Amino acid sequence: MRALNLYGIQDLRSEDTSREPVIENPDDVIVKVKAVGICGSDLSRYKKLGPYVEGMTFGHEFSGVVVEAGPEVGGLQAGDRVAGCPTFYCGKCESCRKGELSRCEKLTVIGARHPGAYAEYVKLPAENIIPLPDEVDFDTAAMIEPSAVVVHGMYRTSLQPGGSVAVMGCGNIGLLAVQWAKIFGAETVFAIDIDDDKLGTAREVGADVVINSSGAPAYDQLMGCTGGKGVDVVVESAGSPVTSAQVFALAKKGGEVVFMGIPYADVNIGRFYFEKIVRSELTVLGSWNAISAPFPGKEWDATVHHMARGQLDVKSMITHRLNLREGPDVFDRIVNRDGSFGKVLFYPELG
Structure with missing residues (x-):
């Protein structure tokens, strides 16, 4: 074999x-x-x-x-x-x-x-x-498995129809997060990356706004798009020590940040970003793996359901x-x- x-x-x-x-x-x-x-x-x-x-x-x-x-x-x-x-x-x-x-x-x-x-x-x-x-x-x-990983994290949030989501990092997990945000009813999904090809794919799979953060900080660009408010839910899917700090500034007051990426390195959070957790009273969520009870969990049923209906590209x-x-x-x-x-x-x- x-x-x-x-x-x-x-x-x-x-x-x-x-x-x-x-x-x-x-x-x-x-x-x-x-x-x-x-x-x-x-x-x-x-x-x-x-x-x-x-x-x-x-x-x-x-x-x-x-x-x-x-x-x-x-x-x-x-x-x-x-x-x-x-x-x-x-x-x-x-x-x-x-x-x-x-x-x-x-x-x-x-x-x-x-x-x-x-x-x-x-x-x-x-x-x-x-x-x-x-x-x-x-x-x-x-x-199916990576999709289940993403929706496991999305289930941890309180995203409601009509809400707004920013996805930091447009690798495979990020691209799936863009699509699941739409399935959950997000009105506006922002996709953030430094690679124009990945951002092009993000737009193809449903992102409403794409932001290349290589030229100007993601925070400045997102605030410009949201009237300085930020978004309801931020998904960290890049797994970078840098973006793992920056995501805290993208959520609106009372918003949520869910971590799906794994940086495999120390994350140094500058004062500007860390204070957003406190001053904006953010909810910070970790998400691990893709299973729940009864095993393997609703993540798998939901993924197969939406794939069969062509809603996950x-x-x-x-x-x-x-x-x-x-x-x-x-x-x-x-x-x-x-x-x-x-x-x-x-x-x-x-x-």
Whole structure:
């Protein structure tokens, strides 16, 4: 079986492995991977952190076809089109007992301590399998997991129809946040980035106003657009130490800031930005993972629902469709900024 295995920092290898998954538990489901995407967290682990387990098969955003199911699996059979929720929770800690599954003390995903989806086949428990309606193709379904991450964060806010939202950072999470803000009823969505290509895609997927903050501060431009008031909800999706400080100035008095990006570095907040938390009485929200009770959660149902109805456009976000064997080179190119990359999908069937 062909797989991408992570051995160390910037040491990703395309290998033929004998570790093809087999049914071990009565609720196991084996899926033939049709499409699998690169997540921003994959890039951070590749570039900065290294694997949890040396040589682990990487990847967790995927879609595919069921090839085999354990004897206690009902409602699934070989040939079914599916996606997968890649997350495992313990079910025993205090958070799990309260139904707050995303706060599980032992939360983990495939590709970390369990073999992931950068492979020809992947295995998950039946409760992690997401059946696909006919309207959702494999490319779109590979984006269900990142979409669920975004809507998990949006559910944490109190955004109401007619409200205003600013999305800081127009990578894949930011572009999905633009769309979910519209689905939640936002009247005006501002998309902020320093890359005109990303801002163009943001406008294509629904942003009303795009702001390039490379020339003038995002704060100055947004205040000019809002009469000095700011917006109801700010989404930090860039995962940058700089933007993680700046977002506090974009919310209106009594507004909300929700963090979806992970900076992987210290965040130094200048007095001007920090005082906005206090003087504007902001609500600051963290958002982690994409699951809730009952597992996997309403995030997944909502995503499939809106994808099936064409209300989530992920096709315009996909810039590369590649052979899985190209993985090591592509990861290297992305982290070294050798080319322009949006969402990258691999197709294990290509060999």
